[in-house]
Amino acid sequence: MKDDIKAIFEESARVRDSFLAGGVETLIDITLLLVDVIRRGDKVMLFGNGGSAADAQHIAAEFVNRYRIERRPLPALALTTDTSILTAIGNDYDFSDIFAKQIMALGREGDAAIGISTSGRSENVNRGLRAARELGITTIGIGGAPDSEMKDHCDQYLSVYGAATPRVQETQLIIGHTIVELVDMKLFGSM
Numbered sequence: 001m002k003d004d005i006k007a008i009f010e011e012s013a014r015v016r017d018s019f020l021a022g023g024v025e026t027l028i029d030i031t032l033l034l035v036d037v038i039r040r041g042d043k044v045m046l047f048g049n050g051g052s053a054a055d056a057q058h059i060a061a062e063f064v065n066r067y068r069i070e071r072r073p074l075p076a077l078a079l080t081t082d083t084s085i086l087t088a089i090g091n092d093y094d095f096s097d098i099f100a101k102q103i104m105a106l107g108r109e110g111d112a113a114i115g116i117s118t119s120g121r122s123e124n125v126n127r128g129l130r131a132a133r134e135l136g137i138t139t140i141g142i143g144g145a146p147d148s149e150m151k152d153h154c155d156q157y158l159s160v161y162g163a164a165t166p167r168v169q170e171t172q173l174i175i176g177h178t179i180v181e182l183v184d185m186k187l188f189g190s191m
């Protein structure tokens with residue numbers, strides 16, 4: 001078992017290091033973009049499926065509550081939490097519309113939409129990003145492969161690529177935490 005544990009941690013580190021080799025500048029750009037969104041009084045909307053839905057909720061909570069410092073709540077929401085809306089859209093229309101319809105209802109030009117998908121191929125996430133773009137909302141993807149479909153719908157795209165979904169999710173969560181921490185630093189000073 002010790003070898004298995006070591007292999008899991010080493011694979012996670014490889015995915016993280018691979019992201020760091022090519023994604024840092026885009027991560028900086030996204031942070032500065034979100035700082036501008038929040039300074040204007042606009043909001044950040046996050047969404048994804050499964051573990052990515054949990055990550056969307058987690059990062060929205062870090063913005064709204066606090067992260068490492070005491071500060072005012074920041075405007076963010078996860079589009080993955082209202083089961084009545086999700087099931088109504090899924091039942092009356094299609095599951096692939098669950099994020100797009102919410103963005104059309106809640107999103108405004110000036111907001112930012114962050115879609116999260118380990119593969120970058122989630123139809124409902126990509127439809128949500130397309131709907132956001134049509135409304136003039138800045139689109140950010142935290143996705144999988146560098147050439148995933150998601151990239152085509154994003155103003156800014158972070159590729160996190162690995163053979164195992166859990167290892168990709170681990171790096172995506174670090175990215176989410178990093179974004180919140182850097183936004184806090186830019187808006188409120190050092191930690």
